[in-house]
Amino acid sequence: MISVQRGDMRYEGKAKRVYAVDRPDAYLVEFKDDATAFNGEKKGTIAQKGVVNNRLSAAMFTLLAAHGVETHYLETVSDREMLVRAVSIIPIEVVARNVVAGTLAKRLGLAEGTELARTVVEFYLKDDALGDPLINRSHALALGLATRPQLDELEARALRINEILKEHLLARGLLLIDFKLEFGLARDGRLILADEISPDTCRLWDAVTRDKLDKDRFRRDLGGVEEAYQEVARRLLP
Ligand code: UDP
Numbered sequence: 495m496i497s498v499q500r501g502d503m504r505y506e507g508k509a510k511r512v513y514a515v516d517r518p519d520a521y522l523v524e525f526k527d528d529a530t531a532f533n534g535e536k537k538g539t540i541a542q543k544g545v546v547n548n549r550l551s552a553a554m555f556t557l558l559a560a561h562g563v564e565t566h567y568l569e570t571v572s573d574r575e576m577l578v579r580a581v582s583i584i585p586i587e588v589v590a591r592n593v594v595a596g597t598l599a600k601r602l603g604l605a606e607g608t609e610l611a612r613t614v615v616e617f618y619l620k621d622d623a624l625g626d627p628l629i630n631r632s633h634a635l636a637l638g639l640a641t642r643p644q645l646d647e648l649e650a651r652a653l654r655i656n657e658i659l660k661e662h663l664l665a666r667g668l669l670l671i672d673f674k675l676e677f678g679l680a681r682d683g684r685l686i687l688a689d690e691i692s693p694d695t696c697r698l699w700d701a702v703t704r705d706k707l708d709k710d711r712f713r714r715d716l717g718g719v720e721e722a723y724q725e726v727a728r729r730l731l732p
Pocket of ligand 1: 532589595596597598626672673674694695696697709
């Protein structure tokens with residue numbers, strides 16, 4: 495593990511803090527145990543979640559990089575901290591779905607667990623005050639959130655990432671139901687995967703029992719929350 499000088503806090507989100515460091519092209523991300531759901535209405539902590547999510551995100555970013563997908567991950571600094579490349583985050587949350595769950599089940603009146611004939615990619619406006627509303631390409635263009643080629647690239651990138659993750663997880667007994675991605679722009683305009691990949695941002699079901707092994711255990715008070723995060727770590731970390 496490397497050592498970096500932690501500077502001013504630049505941003506505090508629900509599950510992470512972002513700090514400046516002693517080089518201008520990078521940030522330090524600290525993963526917290528804090529958990530929120532329903533746009534912050536439900537609050538709690540999940541013991542050791544920060545450690546698990548830091549390690550899992552590093553492992554998934556490393557896997558993606560090995561498949562040629564550029565990510566912001568640079569190095570792991572400590573149990574709860576990673577060094578990432580400084581990018582400017584595009585305010586669009588990109589969700590990819592293989593199986594119906596969560597808000598898609600509600601919105602379209604479909605049973606959770608229904609297989610989708612093809613992967614669905616959705617865009618949400620990253621805006622906590624509005625509860626991250628679903629938007630379409632036309633909204634994204636009209637609001638100047640991204641250009642048409644960038645939207646195409648976001649969708650293509652999400653589909654590619656889905657293929658890589660889905661196969662990797664299935665080999666370890668996990669179904670990738672859906673997940674959320676955030677991307678940033680590097681100074682030269684390149685699109686780079688940012689944020690995190692963890693059971694906070696992915697729905698993961700046991701491939702045999704279809705037990706939920708992700709944040710839905712916290713959202714829906716299913717119990718065994720810490721154990722689920724540990725189980726995902728056990729299956730995915732070396
Ligand atoms: N998701 C997320 N952050 C959000 C909203 C969704 O990480 O602010 C993830 C969520 O964990 C799930 C996927 O994106 O894996 C799809 O979530 P959905 O739209 O069903 O909403 P949710 O039920 O999570 O509110």
